[in-house]
Amino acid sequence: MTFRSESTLAGYARAAVDLRARMTDYTRTYFAQQYLTAFLSGAGGTTGFGPDIEARAADAFRRAAHQPWQDGEPYVLAPAMTAIIAAAAQALDLTGDTVSDDIAPSDAGVLFLPEPLYERGVHGQVTSIGAITWAKFHNTTTGRTGWWITGWADRDDPLDPAAARRRRQLAEAPELATQFGPYVLNSFAEIPIGVPLTATRDPAETADQDWETAPDGRFCIDESSLRTRAITAVLYAFWRIQDQPLATVARPPLDRSARRRALRANLSHDTRLVMLRRTKPIDEPTSEPKWRYRVRFLVRGHWRRLTNADGQPYRIWINAHIKGPDGAPLILGETVSVLAR
Numbered sequence: 001m002t003f004r005s006e007s008t009l010a011g012y013a014r015a016a017v018d019l020r021a022r023m024t025d026y027t028r029t030y031f032a033q034q035y036l037t038a039f040l041s042g043a044g045g046t047t048g049f050g051p052d053i054e055a056r057a058a059d060a061f062r063r064a065a066h067q068p069w070q071d072g073e074p075y076v077l078a079p080a081m082t083a084i085i086a087a088a089a090q091a092l093d094l095t096g097d098t099v100s101d102d103i104a105p106s107d108a109g110v111l112f113l114p115e116p117l118y119e120r121g122v123h124g125q126v127t128s129i130g131a132i133t134w135a136k137f138h139n140t141t142t143g144r145t146g147w148w149i150t151g152w153a154d155r156d157d158p159l160d161p162a163a164a165r166r167r168r169q170l171a172e173a174p175e176l177a178t179q180f181g182p183y184v185l186n187s188f189a190e191i192p193i194g195v196p197l198t199a200t201r202d203p204a205e206t207a208d209q210d211w212e213t214a215p216d217g218r219f220c221i222d223e224s225s226l227r228t229r230a231i232t233a234v235l236y237a238f239w240r241i242q243d244q245p246l247a248t249v250a251r252p253p254l255d256r257s258a259r260r261r262a263l264r265a266n267l268s269h270d271t272r273l274v275m276l277r278r279t280k281p282i283d284e285p286t287s288e289p290k291w292r293y294r295v296r297f298l299v300r301g302h303w304r305r306l307t308n309a310d311g312q313p314y315r316i317w318i319n320a321h322i323k324g325p326d327g328a329p330l331i332l333g334e335t336v337s338v339l340a341r
Helices: 011-028 030-042 049-073 078-092 161-171 229-239 256-264
Strands: 073-077 108-120 126-138 144-152 183-192 220-222 247-250 272-276 295-297 302-309 313-318 319-322
Touching: 011 049, 011 073, 011 220, 011 256, 011 272, 030 049, 030 144, 049 108, 049 126, 073 078, 078 108, 078 144, 078 220, 078 229, 078 272, 108 144, 108 229, 126 161, 126 183, 126 229, 144 161, 144 229, 183 229, 229 313, 256 302
Parallel strands: 073 108, 073 272, 108 220
Antiparallel strands: 108 126, 126 144, 144 183, 247 272, 295 319, 302 313
16 A cells, blocks of 8 residues: 555555554564665764674664654645645755754654655755654763654655666565565654754765756755755754644544554554645735835745744744735746835
8 A cells, every 4th residue: 555546634544554564564674674784884874982882873773763663653744735845945954053852743753755755865866755754862872862864765656766776776686675665764864952953064065966857747855955964854844834824734534444453553543644724815904014015926935033932043934925915917037126115
């Protein structure tokens, strides 16, 4: 069962239960442990503290890759929200921000993207983002706490260039292809808690690469223009937007068979579907404005920095919208300047 065969809220919830059960089983397998070890080696995953601590760190990462599928709260991003999350992630710069320990809706969770996003890495290759998991961790060696984030590609995504490369690599070893779960681990990131974030890389330092073409009509996040990992930007944008009036969260009911499967697998079956909220027209202000727009124009999506009652800074995402009075001429272009009193 996959999201590609579902189009209703109940269908999304049913697919989420099925995929979580399969991924929970997969992450326990010996093959998954081997793949994770190879992934860490390829990513240069090392703590620099010696073999014993290296082994404990690897074991902690294995738990972080497994726990959200088993115990985390499941969220499904409705396709109508995909463009909003993608635009927010691409525009995000977290450099210098401090992330609190209550920014996420739960200590562990998994975000499903029925309409996958795609990311183009710094080396030009494109892969899908079909699911993102997160888990809060505490490093007893350093005393540091934070969020471990793992990105997962849809194994059978017909549009994913990475999936096509994987099929070619496994063409001569079909027995290995059958051992993968429905999602394949492809990226890892960490967000420390209570510490100002530093840029993981400088976009200006990216060397020229032969860029791989992204699927037509799909949203592709260019990681070479970000100061953080793409999955970090996507997940942070989701955390912020799902808690704003822009979004609404539904809890669709499960049918009897899916509910029983969730109970047998000890999975939480309270899947949350995050959708775009219907907006209502804003009432006209009672006070006389200092100026009036005489045209309508497009305002791009952007982040707005605010401060709460305790003096703590935070961000909200302002979605792209048309600004100006109804019936006024619509001006499209790179720049619109309006001066009127």
